[in-house]
Amino acid sequence: MSLQLLKALIYQSRARGVFYHLHIATWSEHIASSAHSNLFFCTTSSHAAASPTQPRTWGSKKQNRNVKLRAKAEDFIMSNPEIEAQLAPLRERVQEQGNLVRSLKETGAAELDVKKAVAELKARKKILEDKELALTPSLVSFDRAKMEDLLKRRFFYDQSFAIYGGITGQYDFGPMGCALKANLLSLWRQYFALEEQMLEVDCSILTPEPVLKASGHVERFADLMVKDVKTGECFRLDHLIKQALEKLLKAKDATPALQAECEDIIIKLDGLSKQELADVLAKYSIKSPLTGNDLTEPIEFNLMFATQIGPTGLVKGFLRPETAQGIFVNFKRLLEFNQGKLPFAVAQIGNSFRNEISPRSGLIRVREFTMAEIEHFCDPTQKDHPKFGNVRDEKMTLYSACNQMDGKSATKFAIGAAVSAKLVANETLGYYMARIQQFLLAIGIKPECLRFRQHMSNEMAHYACDCWDAEILTSYGWVECVGCADRSAYDLGQHTAATGVRLVAEKRLPAPKTVEVSEIVPNKQALGKTFKKDAKTITEALAKLSLEEISRAEQDLNANGQYKLILADGSTHELGKETISVKHSSKTVHVEEFIPSVVEPSFGIGRIMYALLEHSFQCREGDEQRCYFTLPPLVAPLKCSILPLSNNAEFQPFTQKLSSFLTKAELSHKVDDSSGSIGRRYARTDEIAIPYGITVDFDTLKEPHTVTLRDRNSMKQVRVGLENVVGVVKDLATARTSWEQVVAQYPVFEQQEATK
């Protein structure tokens, strides 16, 4: 794989909206690891061995695992037979190409050939997926414009600074959006930070440049764009080309050959290199769609917002593009807080920023967003998880790299079976995948619209062991909402290399061992005499040399009588035998150092919110104008409404009392004593997803005082005593009871909404 392709893949993984780590490696590191890369493809041989309706086995040791898979795997997720019949030829085309890629890799074909084959594979996958989505009935019936109108009208969220013309890619959350978000985050804390006893941290957003250089973001966190040579208007290159070619192929005089050519490029766009994209621009003479002016060559635009920290203008900083780096740079403090013990997990909720060239798709691609990230640090040789037993039977929809290459659909597995079969790399990764699923289902994501898609080798960083995205099906297609990656020791290693601070843990050896130690012994007097004020810096730098470097120093001293020390600032000093010597000794050690591995679940809160809103959007049968959200009480922005039947003054004391009781019970609620029929007010509270409504009516005035309690989803009502109703709502809102149980316990109230 060429550096070009590597970069293209990085772009492309972001182009698809991956919001978690950029997976970056230096080229040399990449080469060093490429021996492993086949691991992430099913081999052709294993493929040939499996029956067509069985999932692919995975890499080496295949026979053993194959048996387990056959035993444990559930059925494929299949559409109905008619739809499958339409999809069958497309699936076949993917499989055919998948086999080609495998065989090219196995036979060590030229990079360019592999690359082309992979691009074609992705193109075929995309055609298959588009067709699948086009045939999905729920997506066809969903009316996005209608939902967006409601979200805007009741200010769940809306464009920021709209009275100033607005800024694309920035949103303000109004009262309902903000409460929904706060409830989601509170539940997230409970599911992860509390339940798993994680260490939660809150790190700075403004990040100095060296940190993001080490992480790779300064060099490579970029998208390609072109500028109008006259006006300076910018266009994201892939979007621009797609738009231009779509126009071309729809033109009246477009020949079938031209149409086919354009379609082919559009499908492969994601996989094209900078040069290839430039060639497309030139070939079709693409101009600015706004002015018709010429465009510049493609430019790499770094997606981080840059600023200056402090007044000098010399300290460059960025708004963090992810929260994770704050955790890595604090690793030593956190390990110490945990009394030196592994494993432990660190959680962080916070805002990150990406200067998208052309943000779109509402909350899905924005410039400012909230993430919730977890870094689970563990011994790389011990990736089992003590609580894995709790989730072993959790049924997951897994869309393996293998199935993707074979044109197959996702498959249901118990996570225990998937880990046993090594489809999911280890227990820790599997545990988090299961917990992610439990969380997403608890907040109200539809189970049939959730899948975990495994990264194929060409999307995954070389150092990652395995990576699965929780994807949620929305009207924008499958959207990556949570990433879950085993990132090995990469991040801590990068910061160690950049700072010289060893971000490592220690573990006790089974038995003490004797090791040879080499160290550089500086002759302080001689150093001081020769290097004056630099002597201190030199001595410090010598103390930090790696074992390899010390051995090189010894060789140089023996061979040339001197060793050239290069300092962090780039300056070099030639040290002679009179200033340093190398000492060898042996010592008994009881512990060994290692760089911990990191498993990283990373949640895009805005995307999850958006998907949740889509999944819970409904209109009343027979009255398409009455729309509402079926958000579960746990996350609903407000838990309850209080509606006096009319503005009769006698109702007021009851309304006030109920409100104060609800406040004491920490139940967020809304009193709507405006005029308007009770039915209309119910509809208004439905719109903002309030799950329960208490109505004060004339019967409330009589003793024993009672009120009606209404359920948003079923519109059913029961009659409950005034003194009980707050307790009932509390139980409902905290999921300690269900509406069905309430209906069983209290008399149903039959009066219709419309008649009131």
Next chain:
Amino acid sequence: MSLQLLKALIYQSRARGVFYHLHIATWSEHIASSAHSNLFFCTTSSHAAASPTQPRTWGSKKQNRNVKLRAKAEDFIMSNPEIEAQLAPLRERVQEQGNLVRSLKETGAAELDVKKAVAELKARKKILEDKELALTPSLVSFDRAKMEDLLKRRFFYDQSFAIYGGITGQYDFGPMGCALKANLLSLWRQYFALEEQMLEVDCSILTPEPVLKASGHVERFADLMVKDVKTGECFRLDHLIKQALEKLLKAKDATPALQAECEDIIIKLDGLSKQELADVLAKYSIKSPLTGNDLTEPIEFNLMFATQIGPTGLVKGFLRPETAQGIFVNFKRLLEFNQGKLPFAVAQIGNSFRNEISPRSGLIRVREFTMAEIEHFCDPTQKDHPKFGNVRDEKMTLYSACNQMDGKSATKFAIGAAVSAKLVANETLGYYMARIQQFLLAIGIKPECLRFRQHMSNEMAHYACDCWDAEILTSYGWVECVGCADRSAYDLGQHTAATGVRLVAEKRLPAPKTVEVSEIVPNKQALGKTFKKDAKTITEALAKLSLEEISRAEQDLNANGQYKLILADGSTHELGKETISVKHSSKTVHVEEFIPSVVEPSFGIGRIMYALLEHSFQCREGDEQRCYFTLPPLVAPLKCSILPLSNNAEFQPFTQKLSSFLTKAELSHKVDDSSGSIGRRYARTDEIAIPYGITVDFDTLKEPHTVTLRDRNSMKQVRVGLENVVGVVKDLATARTSWEQVVAQYPVFEQQEATK
């Protein structure tokens, strides 16, 4: 007052660390309002009338109020008589100068004279306050270094990016700091957003320039600095001068005259203008303290972090310096959400950023910080508050502008009395002040270290009616932690003026009235013919003209036959009589529009946290190395520890069971099963403020199973049944029961910590 002074005061209010709104006005607005400014000084006459031990009355209508004040006001907050004796001459000097300022203002003295007198007044106030603090015993005994060492060692918070050398003014919150902050914010939500049914929002951090131009931040949110002419090193001007003069006056050859001169300047620094500061620099030939190089002239450095939004480099944006503007620009949406009704309050928690020139004092002056702000919108003629009755008797320590001018200390008032006496401008402001106090006391701020200081007229924006800071006493002196200001209609007015979008509310008139209406009627055909594609923009602009502008247009048309329309982009169009005409009509209106007033409580979360940590820091008597924090259970980072007496395997099932019960009860906790005596482990949990500890010991193994429960503050223990202990901890952690009640109910466990 000159513009120079106005600016100086703005600098100075920030220089003292005010973290909320910059109070900005254009000069003309300032002049227009200066008639009111005496309101914020006690008049000399009222002063003369009051007895020396009674608080000052306030502005006009003084006699009536004075009576009420005498009736309701509590005693002054007095130090003991010995201390008071030392302070008396200093108090007198302040009073003397306060009287001078009053009389200068009343007699309409020259600006320059008032300005000088105010500077001297502030200088004397500072001497008084410094002396008071120096005599405060609790501050003398507090060991800040010891507390900071603990905070760092147990990673409550620490400098960000320390392994990269760190950045001043940025802090990362570790597990305990983050949990404390989250608990504070959660309680804040409960106290304000939930209890007052506020609309909580979550707005963008990145803010486009025009928004912050309208708010005044682009032009005036600046500090003065100087640069080393050779190295470019920056110094905050006031800090630099102070440092240089302090060095001068301590020099061996310093004459008494020079010393007095230096001291005088240091005290008055806050009040000096840019030119005056430049003069000081020149007079004492102050050079760079690092290199001895010359320094530049003073430069205004804008404290906002600038960046570019989007790829073009043409959209300038800033990181918001406060969260409030996000609320103001959403006013229309929020009013609509509230069904057009006033009053309503909007809350927001979020991060803000200030590029301090030289951040210091730990969490008190930082570059990135969390705020919690409330904007309460109300009819300017109706500032009473429906819930004021609930807080009327809340006793508050009020440090009025008047007392400050008289060299008196703060005074205890019931807030009801303070509002009745018009010492606090209105009920809404008073209500929030009382609620702020209740919140601060609930989280553990010491009541004797909390006061509300009123802004004097020279600190307050001209448009503000009244402004009080909740100040908390720390080892850094009195620190402003919450601002509470009545900002009148200023902010909405500014954004209305900048955007043309009318940020107003409506109210029903007592009776309908007939009004004359003037409107511009465009002749669309003629406009289209003359202005082609600009006609639409022109028509839209005409529809937005104010009444004054329409009347001017009419005059111009009559006088010159044409009207020159200036568009937002600066272009002008000359419209003749054939294109527009002015139509007059009368219509009956039932409502009138008005710009709502804003009362703004604004909380600096980091400062409150820091003060809270200082107030709760303790060392065990007789063992000064055993330090701990007495944080109330409600906000303590973790609620409970579980400590098995030893690593005996039989304890493990009990430990695990307790942990899972605590998790189910949503109680954050920490299991410490490390080796080390139980006493040592208690000490470790005390350090991170865990209020309760459960110990599993050999008696736990016997039936009925029991454990010990230990209280951090008293170190007392009780013996509780295993099945009850989680419920007891839950009740303690949510303040439903007290430790005293627990001790009364369960047998005391006498075994000493040290003997275990």
